[in-house]
Amino acid sequence: MSGRKPGFVDEAQAAPVAEAPRRPVLLEPLPGAPSAIEPEWAPGAVRQRVGTSSLAWLVGGVALLLLGWIGLSAVELVLAAFDRAAAYGWAASAVLGAAAAMIFWALSVEWRAWRALARVDRLRALLEGGGLEPARAAALGWVGQVSARLRDPAAARAAVGRAGSVVELRAALQLHVTGPLTEAAGQAGQRAALQAGALVALAPHPALDALLAGWRGVRLVREVAAIHGLRPGAVATWALARRVVATAAGTAGVELLTQGLSDQLLQHMPVLRHVAGAVPGATLAAVRLYRLARVTAVACSPLSGGRM
């Protein structure tokens, strides 16, 4: 047993434990002591915001032109149909109305997905430096959003309600909410990894590998987001994918890109080990998808520094 490490005091070879010094003391310089101390401090560069590019304005303008053209043409179509016969006009109106309703439904889905993402962002900000009560209210809202995925939502709500400080609130969310969600995201990642491994092994041409893995990747991002109560549409999925990239580039994400995670996956999935032996590319696709699931889970969680 050493002075610092735990151990049994009656260990045969135990050395006597030195008495810990208790009072502060300024010691004499060590041999070769430097004449100046520079702390370990090397701030990196900040990524600056880039303004809206001319290409974005161009795309926006073209989209507006197309949408305006389609809308005005539709109105003209209905008016022309009414000119021919009233029944024909009503039929055209019904068709256009149904199409418009579907478009609005899709937009409302996108809007709800954006709102859900914004709520998670707000909760993340409150957990980092906000007051207890606003953070608690936002946390309860989020628990409601993900309650279908929790083993015991009532216990999660009770723990959030009991938290006496923001730190405790974070701990309660970690224990009752993000833990189970991260586990579910990991399982989704394993499923996707297995499927991607199998698909790549079966693909008739290597050029299809990237396409198959990419398609499964987008589905996986949506699955993990749904686990976190986000249910993103196409546009929100795009926003989420950007966030996933930003998370992966951050400190938390880098840990997820290490070899350890690949080893962990192969250890838990013996089937994949067999596939890997036969088709090396299959393992790579599988590992990438598993990493994607874990990074997406971090990006979707309000506890950005949470368990991964």
Next chain:
Amino acid sequence: MAGLLDTLSAPLRRVGGVAWEAVERAVNEERIHLAVTGLSRAGKTVFITSLVENLLALAGGRDTLPELRARLEQGGANRLVSVRLLPSGSLALPRFDHEGHVAALAGREASWPGRTEDLAALSLEIVLERGSAVGRVLGPRRIRLDILDYPGEWLLDLPLIGMSFAGWAEAMLARLRTPARAGAAEGFLRFLDLFDPEALADEALIRRGHALYREALEALRGRMGLRYLQPGRFLNPGPRGEVPLLWFFPVALRGSPRPGSAGALLAARFEAYREEMRAGFFEGPFRDFDRQILLVDVLGALHAGRAAFEDTADAIADLCRGLRGAPGWLGWGRSPIARVAVVATKADHVPALRREALLHLLRALTERGLEGRPGGNSDGVSLHVAASIHATRDGKVPLGGRDVEVVLGVPVGEDRARPYFVGDVPPGWPPEGFWSGDYFELPVFRPPRIEAERGVGVPHIGLDGILVALLGDLL
């Protein structure tokens, strides 16, 4: 008609311009008053210097305040557009000499800036890109951050506002006569044995008494590390220096003093002092604070011994009561103070692994000042450990037969780095057995030389967390 329109167009354009400017300011500009205070030697001046330098460096593209940068990020890009020091304009207060303090730190022999003797103010403009696409149409937001530096000793005078001379004198004399303090105040206490407050006022005698009382306060501060010493301006008189209203000292009165007596003159000066502090400070700049940083030298108090530690706890309790009591705090009374950060400074004297204990110790020290505040301690009040300038490096050296964690720094006035072992930092109110009775003065390490070039930043510990806690709701 056309002539009338021509005549009106110029004034209309002017009115329109003024109205547009007012609307633009209302939409895009926000003004925050941030007060920084602490008891002497807590490091207020260097704190503000480092804070400003690191904000300027962050705006210049260096990640000097990572937590704040993370808060300002959106979609992986920084929303911070610029930070600049604003010109003083028609400011009625002395300007904080930021450039002078940076020059001191950037000199060949870097040295710590001098202590706060008076109020000083500095204004920064922080320009932020709005988060939403719709918001960006309105243009960037401008946060004007007015930083006010004031001596914490002055805040300790706030309780005097509600006290009579007799009540204050009785409380002060009781404190001075405690065994821990009586030695340092011996000269003044001996003088009081000879002083008759009913005798005719003798200016020379009263000035002698005042000088002895001030010497006692200085000895209590210098030799024992005590902080709860009133009146604050006796130790920190401010720019006006010695004025007659300061010439008083505590003395026990038997009933109302006779007009013309020494006791009556002392009471009148106490009243005048109280009135000046109320009108000139507490109802002046003090009233406008939105956010407050309270710096506490926890380690210094801990090492100075039990009396100093308890005295610091008393001082902090009174500072907290001062902030929440007279004008109000966090919804009590009239004060608009929305957030308060209580900071244990000099965290670079503690190895990284033991800073958590320092934070718990700060919590124990401030508990009494925060107790009874509605909403619990986490609402609006945050506790931090920080070092405005990181002047040390962590290391390990053998001590007492084992390797211990130390910090390495070059003490001021020396030319080689020495290891400093911080000793026990109890993670709560120190138990009885902790106090040894020895007074240990915290070593002052030479600051690392910083680049004179603007935008490089200053190495620090924890300033980013403090800014996020204080300003996070505005960002």
